[in-house]
Amino acid sequence: SQQGEEDPQALSIQEGENATMNCSYKTSINNLQWYRQNSGRGLVHLILIRSNEREKHSGRLRVTLDTSKKSSSLLITASRAADTASYFCATDALYNTDKLIFGTGTRLQVFP
Amino acid sequence: GAGVSQSPSNKVTEKGKDVELRCDPISGHTALYWYRQSLGQGLEFLIYFQGNSAPDKSGLPSDRFSAERTGGSVSTLTIQRTQQEDSAVYLCASSRQGSIHNEQFFGPGTRLTVL
Numbered sequence: 001s002q003q004g005e006e007d008p009q010a011l012s013i014q015e016g017e018n019a020t021m022n023c024s025y026k027t028s029i030n031n032l033q034w035y036r037q038n039s040g041r042g043l044v045h046l047i048l049i050r051s052n053e054r055e056k057h058s059g060r061l062r063v064t065l066d067t068s069k070k071s072s073s074l075l076i077t078a079s080r081a082a083d084t085a086s087y088f089c090a091t092d093a094l095y096n097t098d099k100l101i102f103g104t105g106t107r108l109q110v111f112p
Numbered sequence: 113g114a115g116v117s118q119s120p121s122n123k124v125t126e127k128g129k130d131v132e133l134r135c136d137p138i139s140g141h142t143a144l145y146w147y148r149q150s151l152g153q154g155l156e157f158l159i160y161f162q163g164n165s166a167p168d169k170s171g172l173p174s175d176r177f178s179a180e181r182t183g184g185s186v187s188t189l190t191i192q193r194t195q196q197e198d199s200a201v202y203l204c205a206s207s208r209q210g211s212i213h214n215e216q217f218f219g220p221g222t223r224l225t226v227l
Contacts, residue, residue, distance in 0.1 A: 033215065042116075042203060042218035043155075088154065090216075098143050098162055098207070100216060102155040 012109040019076040021106040023089030030092050034074050037086045081112045116219035124225045133189045133222045137206030144187050147203045194226045
C-alpha cells in the first residue's frame with residue numbers, strides 16, 4: 001500500500017508563478033524525499049529532509065516537513081516550462097530505512 | 113557505467129508469454145529495487161534486494177512474478193504467462209548499503225506492453 005499521497009493530483013501554472021505541492025503520509029519516518037519524473041520514465045532525486053528538520057532549501061526548491069501533521073510541502077519558486085514533470089514524495093519507515101514508499105504524485109504543467 | 117541501466121527499453125509481448133527484464137545497478141550499490149508504474153499512476157513497490165540478505169518480496173502481485181540478483185549486482189525480473197494487466201513501466205533503482213539518507217538512483221525503465 002502507498003504511504004504518501006500528494007495533492008493536488010494535477011497543477012497548471014504560468015511561467016514565473018510559484019508551484020506548491022503537498023504530501024501526507026501515515027507512519028513515523030526517518031526522512032522524506034521528493035523526486036521528479038519526466039515523461040513517465042526514471043525518477044530523479046531532488047531533495048531529502050530529515051525528521052528533525054522543518055525546512056530545507058535547494059536552489060528554487062523549498063521543502064517543509066511537519067511531523068506532527070505527517071505532511072510535507074514542496075515549493076518551486078519562479079517556475080519554468082522545464083519544470084513540467086510529475087513530482088513524488090517518498091518516505092522510509094522508522095524501522096526499515098532502506099525501503100521507500102512513494103506517493104501518488106502531482107503532475108505539474110508550466111505554460112510558457 | 114555511471115548510472116542504472118535497464119534493458120530492453122521497450123518490450124511488446126503476447127498474452128501468455130514469459131518476459132525477462134534486466135537491471136544493472138550502479139557499481140558498489142548493494143540495495144536494488146524493482147517498481148511498477150501503470151499509466152498516470154504512482155510507483156508500486158515490487159521487490160527489494162539488500163546485499164546477501166533474503167529479498168523483500170512483499171510487493172510482488174502474484175506468483176507469476178519473480179526476481180533474481182546474481183553476484184550482488186545484475187538483477188532480472190521475470191514475469192511468467194503475462195497478462196494484459198501486466199502492461200506498465202517497470203523501474204529499477206539502486207542505493208548505497210546502510211545509508212540512512214537512502215537516495216535511490218533510478219534507471220530509465222522498461223515499458224512492457226502485453227497484447
